[in-house]
Amino acid sequence: MNLTNRSINLTFGLLVLATAASFAVADSGAIGRFSFAVIMLITAIKAAMILHTFMEVRETAPGVRVFFLVWVGGVATMIAVFHLFGG
């Protein structure tokens, strides 16, 4: 069991930073056309952190881990791609 105070706090800190970063990217538009793709990349990282540390997904069956690997990557990519090339 690796749900230590340290890992929980570190994850929390990183999640807050990542959230602030995606807000900053959106608000400033500094990265231009690829801003949203960058935001979705940050989102995928946040999701992975929640799954790995808070939800301890590594304790589940391999099928579940594969599902979430595909889900996080797939959903983030799909949203980013539709945004980039849609409309």
Added chain:
Amino acid sequence: MRLVAERDSAGQMPALAASSLNLPALAPSIWAFVVADAASFGIFFAVFSSERSVQAAQFAQSAAKLDIRLGLFNTLVLITSSWLVAHALAAARRNNVMGARRLLAGALGVASLFAVCKAFEYSTKVSHGLTPLTNEFFSFYYVLTGVHLLHYAIGFVALLYIRNSVLADGDVDARKLNWLQSGALYWHLVDLLWVFLFPMLYLQRAL
């Protein structure tokens, strides 16, 4: 790794030593629910994204009417609440029932801000004439955040029950730990789904 915490041949759940809960974590069976729910939200996201690609301008203009600060606030609220729930589980595994209950109370207190913020947000939107029938973007906005809010409400009640009834007295045992682990997992799912909803709805006006 087994997916499910299984009973032994006598039908008993794995017992936990009172002093140190040094057991291999057996993933609670609620993961089946978590997987199903994540899959269905994946479908919602896909449908949203494909609808958006058909009318990107309308979606971007409509998204600009959402208050990005409220979305940010709610994201931080749920992350903080998840953080406290994770600590509560860690405390319970050390058989620190009082600590776990206090942390859960904190998590629920913080989480209640989400509902307040959502109520405020919905009412201001409606007062500005932005309803689920205004256009496609707002249909999705209300349905997706509404369904998410329903998930949040169920999780809130579940954690409240776990804190007030399941963990009410006595030492932590396997049954109580399974309840708390399951409730925590569900709560983290609520957080996880919002992590995607926030950029998809609020930040999509970014070019």
Added chain:
Amino acid sequence: MDNRFRYLRACAWGGPILLLVTIIFWGIFGHNVPPFSADQSADAIAEQFRPLAQRIKLGMVVELPFSALYLTWGVAITKLMEEIELDNNVLSTLQLWGAGLTTMIFVIPCAGWLGVTYRAETMPSWALQMIYDMWWILFDLAYALTTLQMIPLGICLLSDKRAVPLFPRWMGWFSIWVGLMFFLESFMSFFKGGPFSRSGILNYWTEFTLFFAFMALVSFYLLKAIGRLERETRLGAPRG
């Protein structure tokens, strides 16, 4: 010889049989894959409906009597739940009523759509559309009666204290989850087109797929569990 599982297998087969009949007769013959879009004028829907009226009639005429099998299936599930539940029979009773009331939600709308085919050629288009809409609204929005079956079943399955439960644990969660997912159907009443409408990707394709998957999976594990219970009884295993 005393056999408390007599007739149970026959009742349980009601589920798979009805599922097949539903797909073929309600679905394909009944032109419900997906249903006519709500996002069109009365004249437009009438124009599509009238040439297909006889086919749809056949679909509903067959579906109607077979709908009773939903209740036989529900009774089989009830008996299985009684082998699991502790303390009282609250959960199996709720499930039984849920199954019985859902049976009515098969029967009544199908009879309604059959009624539309009865004089489809001569009835005004606005009436055809209105009545068609009405029974779809009942069909979709009475979901809570089926949730009443699914959630008690799920809770009961999760409470199974056997070393190897009669149903896999994930089925208990799946049952609860599908019961809750049905709440999405409420949105169908607000939208005539798009993913939330009665023929939309979410409210039709996703929701109905889930319902059919529920019927198929429960039927599969139900028949397996009945077999196991019969074997255990023959071998003299203690009840429960």
